Amino acid sequence: MKKATMKVSALAVMMALCGQAMAEDANTWYQDGQEALAAAKKLYPNNRKAKNVILFVGDGMGVSTVTAARILEGQLQGRDGERNKLAFEKLPYLALSKTYSANQQTSDSAPTMTAMVTGVKTNDGVISVDQRVLNGDKDNSKVQAAKLATILELAEQNGRATGVVSTARITHATPAATYAHTSARDWESDNNVPADADVKDIASQLIDNFGAGAIGDGIEVVLGGGRSRFLPNTVDDPENAGRKGDRRDGRNLAQEYVNKFGGKFVWNQAQFDAINPANTNRLLGLFERSHMQYEHDRPNDTGKEPSLADMTGKAIDILQKNPKGFFLMVEAGRIDHGHHANNAYRALTDTIALSDAVKKALEKVDLNDTLVIVTADHSHTMTIGGYPERGNPILGKVTVDGQLTKATDGNPYTTISYANGKGYYPNVPGEDVYGFPARSGRIEDMTNVDTSDPDFHQEVTVPLDSETHAAEEVEIFAGGPKAHLFQGVQEQHYIFHVMKDAFGF
Amino acid sequence: MQNNMRYAGALLLALLPNLAAAEALPSLDARFETSQCAVPCQKPVKREWLMLREANQVELRDFNAKHSDLWQWQGGTLDYVYLMHDAKRAIDYTSIDLRLLGIGASEDKWQALAQLVKTSELASLQKKPGQPYEKMATEIYQGKLNGVDTEITWIPALQIPLQVEYRYPKHHVTVKLMERYQGKPPVERTTSQVLQAYQHVDFVDIGDMEHDKQAVAWLAEAKGAPGVHVHRHDHDEPHDHQHQH
Numbered sequence: 001m002k003k004a005t006m007k008v009s010a011l012a013v014m015m016a017l018c019g020q021a022m023a024e025d026a027n028t029w030y031q032d033g034q035e036a037l038a039a040a041k042k043l044y045p046n047n048r049k050a051k052n053v054i055l056f057v058g059d060g061m062g063v064s065t066v067t068a069a070r071i072l073e074g075q076l077q078g079r080d081g082e083r084n085k086l087a088f089e090k091l092p093y094l095a096l097s098k099t100y101s102a103n104q105q106t107s108d109s110a111p112t113m114t115a116m117v118t119g120v121k122t123n124d125g126v127i128s129v130d131q132r133v134l135n136g137d138k139d140n141s142k143v144q145a146a147k148l149a150t151i152l153e154l155a156e157q158n159g160r161a162t163g164v165v166s167t168a169r170i171t172h173a174t175p176a177a178t179y180a181h182t183s184a185r186d187w188e189s190d191n192n193v194p195a196d197a198d199v200k201d202i203a204s205q206l207i208d209n210f211g212a213g214a215i216g217d218g219i220e221v222v223l224g225g226g227r228s229r230f231l232p233n234t235v236d237d238p239e240n241a242g243r244k245g246d247r248r249d250g251r252n253l254a255q256e257y258v259n260k261f262g263g264k265f266v267w268n269q270a271q272f273d274a275i276n277p278a279n280t281n282r283l284l285g286l287f288e289r290s291h292m293q294y295e296h297d298r299p300n301d302t303g304k305e306p307s308l309a310d311m312t313g314k315a316i317d318i319l320q321k322n323p324k325g326f327f328l329m330v331e332a333g334r335i336d337h338g339h340h341a342n343n344a345y346r347a348l349t350d351t352i353a354l355s356d357a358v359k360k361a362l363e364k365v366d367l368n369d370t371l372v373i374v375t376a377d378h379s380h381t382m383t384i385g386g387y388p389e390r391g392n393p394i395l396g397k398v399t400v401d402g403q404l405t406k407a408t409d410g411n412p413y414t415t416i417s418y419a420n421g422k423g424y425y426p427n428v429p430g431e432d433v434y435g436f437p438a439r440s441g442r443i444e445d446m447t448n449v450d451t452s453d454p455d456f457h458q459e460v461t462v463p464l465d466s467e468t469h470a471a472e473e474v475e476i477f478a479g480g481p482k483a484h485l486f487q488g489v490q491e492q493h494y495i496f497h498v499m500k501d502a503f504g505f
Numbered sequence: 506m507q508n509n510m511r512y513a514g515a516l517l518l519a520l521l522p523n524l525a526a527a528e529a530l531p532s533l534d535a536r537f538e539t540s541q542c543a544v545p546c547q548k549p550v551k552r553e554w555l556m557l558r559e560a561n562q563v564e565l566r567d568f569n570a571k572h573s574d575l576w577q578w579q580g581g582t583l584d585y586v587y588l589m590h591d592a593k594r595a596i597d598y599t600s601i602d603l604r605l606l607g608i609g610a611s612e613d614k615w616q617a618l619a620q621l622v623k624t625s626e627l628a629s630l631q632k633k634p635g636q637p638y639e640k641m642a643t644e645i646y647q648g649k650l651n652g653v654d655t656e657i658t659w660i661p662a663l664q665i666p667l668q669v670e671y672r673y674p675k676h677h678v679t680v681k682l683m684e685r686y687q688g689k690p691p692v693e694r695t696t697s698q699v700l701q702a703y704q705h706v707d708f709v710d711i712g713d714m715e716h717d718k719q720a721v722a723w724l725a726e727a728k729g730a731p732g733v734h735v736h737r738h739d740h741d742e743p744h745d746h747q748h749q750h
Contacts, residue, residue, distance in 0.1 A: 340712030466712035
């Protein structure tokens, strides 16, 4: 009831803003430009070494996603959406990142995150190994020979505290690339590794790659989803009755984290909230068997779970206790999933959640000694089209002067659409249409369809089982030491080199 | 003793139809037949399928099929698993995934799957006594559901229809309970132990697998998995109404 009321209220605000004349004139724009110029002139390169580096990754957060999320956030708050700025858009430096991989024009998260955290582009599906390894190679000696040092591993070797936070499974490609080396991104637990392969699964590498006889002293903070990959198939899942862990090797990696590194393990919001950073040096939080909830659905989770901002804040509180500094990677992992489902609502609200996490981080760190980077691994095919008037609800239909704009087929259309994907079902949303396959193309008449419904999925042109990634550049927002090095159009692996240089490694 | 308690519980549920869904459903292993036929009927199209039902789980499987649909209702949440038995693979769907596929994940949906008709639908029809089935009382419900002439022969003790008949203007659809298995059903029930032995993939992860040749190969066999394959067909094509197997 509360959720429904909030949604209606937000929609009412968006509708009220639609077509409303903004209190702007020529002077507004001129002064705005002057103020931006003055701010730019005050910028000076910070050439100090970075004590801390925080890398935020919006999985699938292309340029159009940032634009739409910016507008949506402003409109949901009853403000001017177009002039709104997400927290990371206030960082002073910007570059574009070319996301192709060694063998893909349009790439997936495994090689793109590998590029960002190792400084080397590689092949599709492989994680933190070079391009001599192909997706699914089963020979571990080949993987070991091609291992690439990650920025997290370098930080560990140099005495920094380290952290990995994600709303996806912590063994998913993006977070995994910071601490694991494998030929297959899907080999997340030993249960997923084929019998004839001797490559170590991703989850076990989070324990085995660190500590005595390995690198550093262990990752201080690990927060995200993917609990089943850490628990054996003999142990009951603490949240989901009747379910057990996935592991067949009998290892309880959550318990091993506690035993080997002296950490604490939590799996729900209450336990997380009870963690006092002052007396906690290491924390493993696994809040879902698989991915954590979308931000929109988080309040309804059975076990309750913290937001990305909550996790980021607590991670920084713990990591900041290391006087030498820290490296933290934070991923908004479900922007990508929302897009794959052609569900712009969840992709955008998860982007806003990332903005909230960046805001939380900026409240806790000093940009004089902390390099903050916000970027994406790749884009998606979502686009913003038509000529909607200023203030038009970004999730709405294109309108001018309050009237629906009609396409040449005589029907209205939404501002946001996708180039490909599953398409829509007849009589969306909310209609039970199991058995009716999705279709591409136009919704016959969406005049009375609430396109801002959280479950609405936008129209697509090309029918595919799932919407795909897109190949254009993504943004790199940056502030802090060496942030000025982010300028122009750069290769994605350049990000690693700036982070390493900023740390002085 | 246990059976008596079960039947007593079922009787109570029948008396309190609005509360029925909140109570545990009796276990049921049964074979059904769905037949569709144009009016006048000359060549009915028939399909036999199995229902393996427990209190919070129902598995639906076409007779002789190598895959089945497993629906689990827990804590007000409906989850779904598409099972590929030969390959020992499973695709897990959360209620959010289902909603984004346009598949209702509400209690209504659970009732439609586990009881074939919703409690609210029964309540909207005219009721009269029916002939006993295996010494159990039956009730006949008649009237219109969504404008369609409908007759349901309901077995309160089992919380399942003996027969449902939808009479559309141009075709009829009938779902009939053919056999109730008191012993071992003809296929292995998918228990939590069986589930544990399967390779699981989250539906939401499939979007990142389209470049993975191995994944593409086995996903090609997941022909009935919702949202995995996009096929075009006429959306006016009739379907099973409540039986959404």
